[in-house]
Amino acid sequence: MQSANEFDMKLAAQAAKQASLTIAQCTATEKNDLLRTIADTIEQSIDDILLANTKDIEAGRAKGLTEAMLDRLLLTEQRIVDIAEAIREIISLPDPVGTIDQTTLRPNGLQVGKMRIPLGVIAMIYEARPNVTAEAAALCIKSGNGVILRGGSEAIHSNLALAKCIHQALVAHLLPTAIATVIPDTSRQMIEQLLTMREYIDLVIPRGGEGLITMVTEKSQIPVIQHFKGVCHLFIDKFANLDKALAILVNGKTQRPSACNAIETLLVHQDIASQFLPQAQQALAQFKVKIHACELALPYFNNAELADESDFQAEYLAQEIAIKVVDSFSAAIDHINRYTSDHTEVIVSQDTSRTQQFIRQINSSVVMVNASSRFSDGGELGLGSEIGISTSKLHAYGPMGLAALTTQKFVVIGDGQVR
Numbered sequence: 001m002q003s004a005n006e007f008d009m010k011l012a013a014q015a016a017k018q019a020s021l022t023i024a025q026c027t028a029t030e031k032n033d034l035l036r037t038i039a040d041t042i043e044q045s046i047d048d049i050l051l052a053n054t055k056d057i058e059a060g061r062a063k064g065l066t067e068a069m070l071d072r073l074l075l076t077e078q079r080i081v082d083i084a085e086a087i088r089e090i091i092s093l094p095d096p097v098g099t100i101d102q103t104t105l106r107p108n109g110l111q112v113g114k115m116r117i118p119l120g121v122i123a124m125i126y127e128a129r130p131n132v133t134a135e136a137a138a139l140c141i142k143s144g145n146g147v148i149l150r151g152g153s154e155a156i157h158s159n160l161a162l163a164k165c166i167h168q169a170l171v172a173h174l175l176p177t178a179i180a181t182v183i184p185d186t187s188r189q190m191i192e193q194l195l196t197m198r199e200y201i202d203l204v205i206p207r208g209g210e211g212l213i214t215m216v217t218e219k220s221q222i223p224v225i226q227h228f229k230g231v232c233h234l235f236i237d238k239f240a241n242l243d244k245a246l247a248i249l250v251n252g253k254t255q256r257p258s259a260c261n262a263i264e265t266l267l268v269h270q271d272i273a274s275q276f277l278p279q280a281q282q283a284l285a286q287f288k289v290k291i292h293a294c295e296l297a298l299p300y301f302n303n304a305e306l307a308d309e310s311d312f313q314a315e316y317l318a319q320e321i322a323i324k325v326v327d328s329f330s331a332a333i334d335h336i337n338r339y340t341s342d343h344t345e346v347i348v349s350q351d352t353s354r355t356q357q358f359i360r361q362i363n364s365s366v367v368m369v370n371a372s373s374r375f376s377d378g379g380e381l382g383l384g385s386e387i388g389i390s391t392s393k394l395h396a397y398g399p400m401g402l403a404a405l406t407t408q409k410f411v412v413i414g415d416g417q418v419r
Contacts, residue, residue: 016121134165
């Protein structure tokens, strides 16, 4: 693997493009065998990966990274095993490449269908979360794509340790290591150079803070999948089962607050506010959740702050939440549509007509009824490990699994027809 000083972005992009042609021609069995070797190699390298991650954690603490960022960065033995298991789950998924659907017979006898094919080369630009290195590479390999991975400086040792495992597996299967390239140079200049390589790279997927997504979107000459932030809403309707509502709130907010699918704003119908908010106060206090409450909700909470406009726009990524009492179902819809980041919205209600209205009127990428927002995840939705979440509607929307890493070409079969 090249050092940061030796790394040449253009040569790497050219090599990735060439290597993508090789992985695109591999059979489903060959790709699955490769992924199995990658998963096994990662598990066999746990000690090396943990040692590398410790360097990143120590450097992150020295730089003053937030606890939310450190949690995203941290690898434990179990999290490394989970990475390997996520890759094995990808193995179990159907290979989308080569499938033909929407076949029709034209009046002139032509058979017209659409076949799924790889996109080509995908560039991932991401912060923290070293698991992205392995899981994104696995998804790209399974879908027949080459991948260029540019992680943040805070996770460089972890990313390179995982890249070493991936490259060992590629070599063992006599495949070019450029199928999965990890950029060792974490300078911003390298990102800017990467974003000009439209001749070799077909899609850019950034994962990280809003600043990173904005910068990539503004500078890229290549199509970008956007996910600016996750301001996820939970609406407790007046017809909610309050036991379910409380469990969904606690899980959505506190289980992993640093995740983009964690609840950031709670909306409560005024008709059940006096019943539900005291329960919410007691439950959230156990997790020391900081409360930003509207004037109507404020009296129910100890040490809460009065919420302002910025609180309803905030992605806290911490044990912190904005709470608002709404006077009607339509007021909840209006609030969500005003402040949505198009990520995930949840309603808790036993009234089917209102939940169906919610589904129709909210157009975020994931809309949930009586379930935790924490299920808004590729693995939980049956996609295997997701490569990212798209909150832009082209060409994918919501958690992106294997099918979102392919496109379709027309296949036309005739018997001598001429026009």
